[in-house]
Amino acid sequence: xxxxxxxxxxxxxxxxxxxxxxxxxxxxxxxxxxxxxxxxxxxxxxxxxxxxxxxxxxxxxxxxxxxxxxxxxxxxxxxxxxxxxxxxxxxxxxxxxxxxxxxxxxxxxxxxxxxxxxxxxxxxxxxxxxxxxxxxxxxxxxxxxxxxxxxxxxxxxxxxxxxxxxxxxxxxxxxxxxxxxxxxxxxxxxxxxxxxxxxxxxxxxxxxxxxxxxxxxxxxxxxxxxxxxxxxxxxxxxxxxxxxxxxxxxxxxxxxxxxxxxxxxxxxxxxxxxxxxxxxxxxxxxxxxxxxxxxxxxxxxxxxxxxxxxxxxxxxxxxxxxxxxxxxxxxxxxxxxx
Numbered sequence: 244x245x246x247x248x249x250x251x252x253x254x255x256x257x258x259x260x261x262x263x264x265x266x267x268x269x270x271x272x273x274x275x276x277x278x279x280x281x282x283x284x285x286x287x288x289x290x291x292x293x294x295x296x297x298x299x300x301x302x303x304x305x306x307x308x309x310x311x312x313x314x315x316x317x318x319x320x321x322x323x324x325x326x327x328x329x330x331x332x333x334x335x336x337x338x339x340x341x342x343x344x345x346x347x348x349x350x351x352x353x354x355x356x357x358x359x360x361x362x363x364x365x366x367x368x369x370x371x372x373x374x375x376x377x378x379x380x381x382x383x384x385x386x387x388x389x390x391x392x393x394x395x396x397x398x399x400x401x402x403x404x405x406x407x408x409x410x411x412x413x414x415x416x417x418x419x420x421x422x423x424x425x426x427x428x429x430x431x432x433x434x435x436x437x438x439x440x441x442x443x444x445x446x447x448x449x450x451x452x453x454x455x456x457x458x459x460x461x462x463x464x465x466x467x468x469x470x471x472x473x474x475x476x477x478x479x480x481x482x483x484x485x486x487x488x489x490x491x492x493x494x495x496x497x498x499x500x501x502x503x504x505x506x507x508x509x510x511x512x513x514x515x516x517x518x519x520x521x522x523x524x525x526x527x528x529x530x531x532x533x534x535x536x537x538x539x540x541x542x543x544x545x546x547x548x549x550x551x552x553x554x555x556x557x558x559x560x561x562x563x564x565x566x567x568x569x570x571x572x573x574x575x576x577x578x579x580x581x
Contacts, residue, residue: 246373247345252303254347254371260326261374265337267318267348269388270364271395274432274503275526276307276314277362283309288359295364299350305343312526313343314362316370317381317391328374336387338394339370340377340557347371361581363388379557390561392433392574397560399434399524400441401553403427403499406520410496411446422448426487426514428477429501430469431459431573434524437560438499439468440567447497451490453477462576466569477502483510500525508533509540517543524549 246252258264272280272295284290299305305313320335331337339346352367372378381390403425410423425442429435430452439452452469454460455476463472475486477500488494494516500507505527512533515521521544523533533546564571 245345246304246347247306247342250302252347254303254349254369256349256369256371258322258324258371260324261328263323263327263329263331263372263376263378264321265316265318265339265370265372266321267316267366267368267370269318269391270305270314270316270343270366271391272305272314272362272364273310273312273395273526274362276310276312278503278527279307279310281360286360291359292354292357295359296350296354299348304346304348310526311344313346315339315341315343315391315395316346316348317387318370321369326374329372329376329378331378331380336381337378338381338391339372340379340394340397340552341372342551346376363391363578363581377552382561385561385564388578389564389574392578393437393560393564394557396434396437396524397556398549398551398553399499399501400437400563401556401559402522402547402549403438403497404441404445404559405553406497406522406547407442407445407447410520423497424448424491424493424495425450425497425499426453426491426495427451427469427499427501428453428483428507428511429503429525430454430472431463431466432501432503433574433577435499435501436463436466436468436570436573437563438501438524440563440570441559442497442499443468444563449491451487451495453483453486462573466573468567468569477507477510478504480510480513483507484513487514495519497522500528503527505529509536512537512540512542512544512546515542515544520545520547522547522549
C-alpha cells in the first residue's frame, strides 16, 4: 500500500536511486497531534517524549495513531540518488513539505534535547524522501525554526487565497457588488493568521478572526490582520454562528477552520452562507460529522479538505510572513512562548 496508509515503514538509511536521505535536526509536530498527546499525559513532557519515541520506533514514521497526523521536519541533505527528481544536493538545508505520516524516519538521540512541551522537537536522526515527496530549501534570511513553523501550515493560506480569489472573480463577472466575506476560526494561530492575511490579499472585502480566549483576541487585534476579532468557542455551533453573523452582518461567504480540537464542524457549517464554502484545515476534523451535519442543517455549502499542497504554497506563505508584520509578530511570539 502507499506509505501514508501503511502501519509501518522501512526506515533503512540506504536509499534507492530516486530517493533522498535527510539528516534530521528538528521535527514540527502538527497541532492536533501534539494537543492530543499533551492532554492524554496531562502535560507531562517526559511521557509525551516517550510516546513520540515509541510511535517512531514502532511505525518507522511519526503518525499519531489517534489523530492520524504527524507534522514535518527540517534537516540537511545527506545523500541524493542520481535519479531523484527533487533537485536537491548534499548540504542543502531543507524543510519537507510532505507529512511525517508518510516519511520513513529514525531517531538516533532519543529526543534527549526535547522537553515534550512544544510542537518543535530538536533531534538527531535521518529521514527518506521519495521521488514524489516535496521539499523546500530553507531561505537564508529567516531563522530555521521560523521557516519550519511557517512551512508546516503553508497549504492553508494558499488554498484560502485561491478560494477567495475565485469568489471575488465570480462576483465581478456577475456584477454583484457585495464584498466577499471571510471567517477564520482559530485566527490567531499559525495557519489562521496566514489565512487571514491571504484572504485580504486575494480581495476579501471583510474578514473576521474567531478566537476562544481574550488573550488571543488582544494579540490578533494588535496584529491588525482581521477587520473584526470575535470571541467564541468553536465547539458551540450556535455561539460560533452568532459571533460570525454579528461581526459580518450575515454568515460568511468563506469559512476557514484552523483549530486543533474536534467538534468544530457544525459551527463552521452554520456560520457559512448558503452557496458559500467551508475549508477544513484541522486534522482534528471529523469529515463524517461535517458531511452529516451539513445535511442535517439543510446547508447548501461546498466543503473542502485542505490537503496541504497547492502549487507555490511555500513561496506564498513565506512572502506573507515577510510582508505582513502582524503575521510575523504572532509567529515569533508563539515560538518565544514554546
